[in-house]
Amino acid sequence: MRDEHQDVRHSLFKAEKAETAVTHMIFFIAAIIIAMGVVTVLSADIQSMVASSSVSSKLLSDQMRTDITIVNDPYVIPYDSTGNYYTFYAKNTGKTELVPEFVTVMVDGVMIESANVDMDLPDGDVIWRPGDVLIINVITDPSPLNEGDHRILVAAENGKSGGMSFIT
Structure with missing residues:
Protein backbone atom coordinates (compact mmCIF):
# COMPACT_ATOMS: atom_id res chain seq x y z
CA MET A 1 0.00 0.00 0.00
CA ARG A 2 2.85 2.20 0.66
CA ASP A 3 4.05 1.82 -2.92
CA GLU A 4 0.67 2.85 -4.29
CA HIS A 5 0.63 5.91 -2.08
CA GLN A 6 4.11 6.91 -3.24
CA ASP A 7 3.13 6.38 -6.89
CA VAL A 8 0.12 8.68 -6.53
CA ARG A 9 2.24 11.36 -4.85
CA HIS A 10 4.90 10.96 -7.50
CA SER A 11 2.41 11.37 -10.37
CA LEU A 12 0.85 14.43 -8.68
CA PHE A 13 4.30 15.91 -8.24
CA LYS A 14 5.02 15.40 -11.96
CA ALA A 15 1.74 17.09 -12.92
CA GLU A 16 2.55 20.14 -10.77
CA LYS A 17 5.96 20.46 -12.44
CA ALA A 18 4.35 20.31 -15.87
CA GLU A 19 1.80 22.97 -14.96
CA THR A 20 4.56 25.25 -13.65
CA ALA A 21 6.62 24.76 -16.80
CA VAL A 22 3.62 25.52 -19.04
CA THR A 23 2.83 28.65 -17.01
CA HIS A 24 6.42 29.83 -17.21
CA MET A 25 6.47 29.17 -20.97
CA ILE A 26 3.26 31.20 -21.48
CA PHE A 27 4.70 34.12 -19.48
CA PHE A 28 7.98 33.88 -21.43
CA ILE A 29 6.18 33.94 -24.81
CA ALA A 30 4.03 36.88 -23.67
CA ALA A 31 7.14 38.78 -22.54
CA ILE A 32 8.84 38.15 -25.90
CA ILE A 33 5.75 39.37 -27.82
CA ILE A 34 5.52 42.52 -25.68
CA ALA A 35 9.26 43.17 -26.09
CA MET A 36 8.97 42.82 -29.89
CA GLY A 37 6.09 45.32 -29.91
CA VAL A 38 8.10 47.81 -27.85
CA VAL A 39 11.13 47.41 -30.13
CA THR A 40 8.97 47.96 -33.22
CA VAL A 41 7.43 51.15 -31.84
CA LEU A 42 10.76 52.50 -30.59
CA SER A 43 12.57 51.75 -33.85
CA ALA A 44 9.93 53.65 -35.83
CA ASP A 45 10.28 56.63 -33.48
CA ILE A 46 14.07 56.51 -33.65
CA GLN A 47 14.04 56.36 -37.45
CA SER A 48 11.72 59.38 -37.51
CA MET A 49 14.01 61.31 -35.16
CA VAL A 50 17.10 60.42 -37.21
CA ALA A 51 15.42 61.58 -40.44
CA SER A 52 14.31 64.81 -38.78
CA SER A 53 17.79 65.39 -37.39
CA SER A 54 19.30 64.81 -40.83
CA VAL A 55 16.99 67.39 -42.44
CA SER A 56 17.70 69.88 -39.64
CA SER A 57 21.45 69.49 -39.95
CA LYS A 58 21.28 69.93 -43.74
CA LEU A 59 19.27 73.14 -43.34
CA LEU A 60 21.63 74.43 -40.67
CA SER A 61 24.63 73.60 -42.85
CA ASP A 62 23.07 75.45 -45.79
CA GLN A 63 22.33 78.46 -43.59
CA MET A 64 25.88 78.53 -42.25
CA ARG A 65 27.30 78.45 -45.78
CA THR A 66 24.87 81.10 -47.11
CA ASP A 67 25.50 84.81 -46.77
Missing part, protein backbone atom coordinates in the same frame (compact mmCIF):
# COMPACT_ATOMS: atom_id res chain seq x y z
CA ILE A 68 23.97 87.80 -48.57
CA THR A 69 25.33 91.35 -48.42
CA ILE A 70 23.60 94.43 -49.80
CA VAL A 71 26.38 96.47 -51.42
CA ASN A 72 24.56 99.74 -52.16
CA ASP A 73 25.66 103.05 -50.74
CA PRO A 74 22.97 103.63 -48.09
CA TYR A 75 22.89 107.35 -48.85
CA VAL A 76 22.53 107.01 -52.63
CA ILE A 77 19.95 104.44 -53.71
CA PRO A 78 19.31 104.56 -57.47
CA TYR A 79 15.68 105.43 -58.27
CA ASP A 80 14.21 105.26 -61.78
CA SER A 81 11.37 107.79 -61.89
CA THR A 82 10.04 106.51 -65.23
CA GLY A 83 9.68 102.91 -64.00
CA ASN A 84 9.08 103.93 -60.37
CA TYR A 85 11.57 101.44 -58.97
CA TYR A 86 14.62 101.41 -56.71
CA THR A 87 17.70 99.42 -57.67
CA PHE A 88 19.55 97.42 -55.04
CA TYR A 89 22.66 95.31 -55.45
CA ALA A 90 22.96 92.12 -53.39
CA LYS A 91 26.16 90.08 -53.40
CA ASN A 92 26.26 86.35 -52.67
CA THR A 93 29.10 86.38 -50.13
CA GLY A 94 28.46 82.82 -48.98
CA LYS A 95 29.58 79.48 -50.37
CA THR A 96 26.26 78.19 -51.74
CA GLU A 97 24.59 78.72 -55.06
CA LEU A 98 21.16 80.34 -54.80
CA VAL A 99 18.20 80.54 -57.15
CA PRO A 100 16.99 84.16 -57.56
CA GLU A 101 13.46 82.89 -58.20
CA PHE A 102 13.25 81.83 -54.52
CA VAL A 103 14.70 85.04 -53.06
CA THR A 104 12.30 87.16 -51.00
CA VAL A 105 12.57 90.95 -50.73
CA MET A 106 11.14 93.05 -47.90
CA VAL A 107 11.19 96.83 -47.61
CA ASP A 108 10.35 98.38 -44.24
CA GLY A 109 9.06 95.02 -43.01
CA VAL A 110 6.61 94.59 -45.89
CA MET A 111 7.12 91.70 -48.29
CA ILE A 112 7.29 92.90 -51.88
CA GLU A 113 5.17 90.79 -54.21
CA SER A 114 7.04 89.00 -56.98
CA ALA A 115 5.20 91.11 -59.59
CA ASN A 116 6.91 94.20 -58.11
CA VAL A 117 10.42 92.71 -58.03
CA ASP A 118 12.69 92.17 -61.01
CA MET A 119 15.95 90.30 -60.39
CA ASP A 120 18.76 89.99 -62.90
CA LEU A 121 22.26 88.62 -62.84
CA PRO A 122 24.74 90.64 -64.92
CA ASP A 123 25.83 87.63 -66.99
CA GLY A 124 22.23 86.48 -67.64
CA ASP A 125 22.72 83.31 -65.58
CA VAL A 126 19.82 81.70 -63.69
CA ILE A 127 21.96 80.63 -60.71
CA TRP A 128 23.24 83.20 -58.22
CA ARG A 129 26.76 81.89 -57.64
CA PRO A 130 29.10 82.90 -54.80
CA GLY A 131 30.70 86.25 -55.60
CA ASP A 132 27.99 87.28 -58.09
CA VAL A 133 25.96 90.46 -57.66
CA LEU A 134 22.19 90.24 -58.08
CA ILE A 135 20.51 93.37 -59.42
CA ILE A 136 17.15 93.83 -57.69
CA ASN A 137 14.66 96.38 -59.03
CA VAL A 138 11.88 96.98 -56.49
CA ILE A 139 8.62 98.88 -56.93
CA THR A 140 7.57 100.06 -53.47
CA ASP A 141 4.29 101.32 -52.08
CA PRO A 142 4.34 104.30 -51.94
CA SER A 143 6.67 104.92 -54.83
CA PRO A 144 8.88 106.82 -54.27
CA LEU A 145 9.26 106.12 -50.57
CA ASN A 146 8.69 108.94 -48.10
CA GLU A 147 11.84 110.78 -47.10
CA GLY A 148 13.65 109.25 -44.15
CA ASP A 149 15.13 105.99 -42.92
CA HIS A 150 14.11 102.70 -44.53
CA ARG A 151 15.31 99.09 -44.47
CA ILE A 152 15.61 96.42 -47.14
CA LEU A 153 15.94 92.72 -46.37
CA VAL A 154 16.86 90.08 -48.97
CA ALA A 155 16.21 86.50 -47.82
CA ALA A 156 17.31 83.25 -49.45
CA GLU A 157 15.08 80.18 -49.65
CA ASN A 158 16.77 78.64 -46.59
CA GLY A 159 15.90 81.64 -44.40
CA LYS A 160 19.32 83.28 -44.35
CA SER A 161 19.06 86.98 -45.10
CA GLY A 162 21.04 90.14 -45.59
CA GLY A 163 19.73 93.59 -44.83
CA MET A 164 20.65 97.23 -45.02
CA SER A 165 19.23 100.47 -43.69
CA PHE A 166 19.10 103.29 -46.24
CA ILE A 167 17.95 106.89 -46.50
CA THR A 168 15.77 108.41 -49.20
